[in-house]
Amino acid sequence: MRKVLGAVTALLLALGVATFIGLPGATAQGGTGTIEADVKYNGAPQVEKLKVNKDTEKCGTEAVIEKVVVGGNKGLTNAVVSVPGAKGGGGKAVKGMIDQHGCKFVPHVVVMSPGDLEIKNSDDILHNIHTYSTANPSINKAQPKFKKVMTEKLEKPEYVKVTCDVHSWMLGWVAVTPGPASVTDKDGVAKIENVPVGKQTVEVWHETLGKQTKEVDVKAGQATKVSFEMKK
Numbered sequence: 255m256r257k258v259l260g261a262v263t264a265l266l267l268a269l270g271v272a273t274f275i276g277l278p279g280a281t282a283q284g285g286t287g288t289i290e291a292d293v294k295y296n297g298a299p300q301v302e303k304l305k306v307n308k309d310t311e312k313c314g315t316e317a318v319i320e321k322v323v324v325g326g327n328k329g330l331t332n333a334v335v336s337v338p339g340a341k342g343g344g345g346k347a348v349k350g351m352i353d354q355h356g357c358k359f360v361p362h363v364v365v366m367s368p369g370d371l372e373i374k375n376s377d378d379i380l381h382n383i384h385t386y387s388t389a390n391p392s393i394n395k396a397q398p399k400f401k402k403v404m405t406e407k408l409e410k411p412e413y414v415k416v417t418c419d420v421h422s423w424m425l426g427w428v429a430v431t432p433g434p435a436s437v438t439d440k441d442g443v444a445k446i447e448n449v450p451v452g453k454q455t456v457e458v459w460h461e462t463l464g465k466q467t468k469e470v471d472v473k474a475g476q477a478t479k480v481s482f483e484m485k486k
């Protein structure tokens with residue numbers, strides 16, 4: 255009996271020490287960490303320019319369609335970085351919001367949790383919202399100038415293309431992601447907070463360069479860095 259008690263005490267002590275100094279394999283404490291993704295593109299930017307002759311007082315006379323935006327140090331802008339498997343982590347649901355402003359969808363790429371997408375019209379002219387999707391029902395609705403805000407539902411994870419049938423050049427994307435997500439900035443960097451600790455798959459998606467995934471190991475209260483290089 256004494257031997258058994260001794261062994262149990264030793265085991266408890268070892269576990270206690272392991273937990274205290276945070277050894278790998280110590281009792282899981284849960285918690286969340288941050289992922290810092292760095293997305294690069296080793297190619298030329300792709301920008302199209304178009305003459306505009308409709309609603310020019312709001313739209314201007316030239317439309318700039320930014321398909322691939324590359325910043326300093328080859329950073330790729332407008333890529334969605336997400337952790338699709340991290341459902342129900344420390345993250346909160348994110349409501350989608352897109353604005354038809356200056357005859358552009360602002361922001362060009364928006365991320366949201368499955369649920370409501372709020373569509374604004376701050377132009378005081380007629381716009382339309384037309385989505386191209388497979389998992390979600392398609393939306394094709396006029397948004398007259400007096401309709402400042404419309405709310406639509408996108409319940410299923412998907413990358414949804416958004417256009418306006420009134421202004422053919424208008425193009426935006428809505429990323430409906432089950433887990434936490436973020437969009438890369440002008441340097442190609444995206445930070446995702448509140449990712450549950452442990453092995454996670456990070457997904458990067460870009461409207462013209464496709465998708466890539468990588469595995470990371472997220473540690474509590476720490477930033478885990480991951481780099482991607484998108485190809486044509």
Ligand SMILES: [Cu+2]
Pocket residue numbers: 354357380381382418419420421424
């Ligand atoms: Cu429009």
